[in-house]
Amino acid sequence: MRSIIVAILVAFAVSLFGTPIAIKAFTRLKAGQPIRTDGPQAHLGKKGTPTMGGVVFIFATVIAYVVAHLSLTTLPEKQIAQITPTITALVLLGLFVFSGAVGFIDDFLKVRRRNSGGLNKRGKLLGQLLVGAAFGIIALSDPGSNTETVGSTKISFIRDIDWLDIGKVGAIILFVVVVLGATNGVNLTDGLDGLATGTSVMVLGAYSFIAAWQYQHWCADTSGYAANANNYCYSVRDPLEVAMIAAAAAGALVGFLWWNTSPARIFMGDTGALALGGLIAGLAMSTRTLLLLLIIGGLFVIITMSVVIQVISFRTTGKRVFRMSPLQHHFELAGWSEVNIVVRFWIVGGIGVAIGLGIFYSDFLRVMG
Numbered sequence: 001m002r003s004i005i006v007a008i009l010v011a012f013a014v015s016l017f018g019t020p021i022a023i024k025a026f027t028r029l030k031a032g033q034p035i036r037t038d039g040p041q042a043h044l045g046k047k048g049t050p051t052m053g054g055v056v057f058i059f060a061t062v063i064a065y066v067v068a069h070l071s072l073t074t075l076p077e078k079q080i081a082q083i084t085p086t087i088t089a090l091v092l093l094g095l096f097v098f099s100g101a102v103g104f105i106d107d108f109l110k111v112r113r114r115n116s117g118g119l120n121k122r123g124k125l126l127g128q129l130l131v132g133a134a135f136g137i138i139a140l141s142d143p144g145s146n147t148e149t150v151g152s153t154k155i156s157f158i159r160d161i162d163w164l165d166i167g168k169v170g171a172i173i174l175f176v177v178v179v180l181g182a183t184n185g186v187n188l189t190d191g192l193d194g195l196a197t198g199t200s201v202m203v204l205g206a207y208s209f210i211a212a213w214q215y216q217h218w219c220a221d222t223s224g225y226a227a228n229a230n231n232y233c234y235s236v237r238d239p240l241e242v243a244m245i246a247a248a249a250a251g252a253l254v255g256f257l258w259w260n261t262s263p264a265r266i267f268m269g270d271t272g273a274l275a276l277g278g279l280i281a282g283l284a285m286s287t288r289t290l291l292l293l294l295i296i297g298g299l300f301v302i303i304t305m306s307v308v309i310q311v312i313s314f315r316t317t318g319k320r321v322f323r324m325s326p327l328q329h330h331f332e333l334a335g336w337s338e339v340n341i342v343v344r345f346w347i348v349g350g351i352g353v354a355i356g357l358g359i360f361y362s363d364f365l366r367v368m369g
Contacts, residue, residue, distance in 0.1 A: 015255030054272020099278025183277030298352025
């Protein structure tokens, strides 16, 4: 597991020391965040804060992944097979980078036009659909030496549910839906300093643990744990790769959070929010835990549903359920301080992560028992 530790440390260092450079560069380029005039009035003071900070932790994650791979050269034989970057890395980092690219276009247009409009809804949706569909197709191609693809044609919870095989087309459609849900969920959560960043650290940390656990009990490892047919193992593709990428992204976000916490010196922007959503969707797919994501990413789900409820209520009855949506703004208008909201929402997010990990581990104990 040394490679996972290397990934965390390298990503953290690159992000921690690279973010101030980005702050200076974006400030010089006048890449300040436009603020919605119909939002909470307290946010008007944040106008001009550099945005597109997601570029930093995307770069830090990719660099950390490369360095972590170099550290694999002295590891035992069963890990040598994963020294060469795999299709799993292509899918996960591809989702991370290209989802971030859609967000970057949105941020760039906001900065250039000096308003919060950015990329229109159709353009953003089209970009997310193309990214999700393209990498969904790749994820279901090229079975590895253990005949496993990155994704699965079966709906998964803690592992694949054998009787819920929806075929390749259905699996791609489902994955596109998950990408749309995750990217928009993180984006809606990114409304207060550090809120989406801290929550994403916990979610990515959970997926790093899940993938590392799957690696320790991997069906492809015929020389180790899985050699005993009585032991339960996980049929997944390249779990060490998954664990390294999730850990690298979590480490990069911790470094970024140093500068993004209240009062934020830089925002991740749609560049970072969409990138994180794409990566989280990919992690859920590659670890065969698609439905478990609803629990692990519970805060993202709650905040997204607050918007859905608000829109449905207003369009059908003309009344609002919340003072303002997403949910964090409701509590701002109720008089809660920004820091209080962020910390309390982190607690809610942490509870979701803890419950999700508990369900994952309890299933392992149940099978082993």
